[in-house]
Amino acid sequence: MVVCICNAIRESEVRDAVRNGATCPRSAYAQLGRRPRCGQCIPFAREIVESAVAA
DSSP states (O other): EEEETTTTTTTHHHHHHHHHHHSSSSHHHHHTTTTOOOOOOHHHHHHHHHHHHHO
């Protein structure tokens, strides 16, 4: 599933970033060499990060 249309970031990429130490959407995006643009994706990305951290 696509999390961020602006950056073409997929849910699996966000989960991988969390496994590599990301603790928030911005740090996950930074690991992917990107940064939030419009910000619409941040709430959804935050949910993914929180669920991945809890797992």
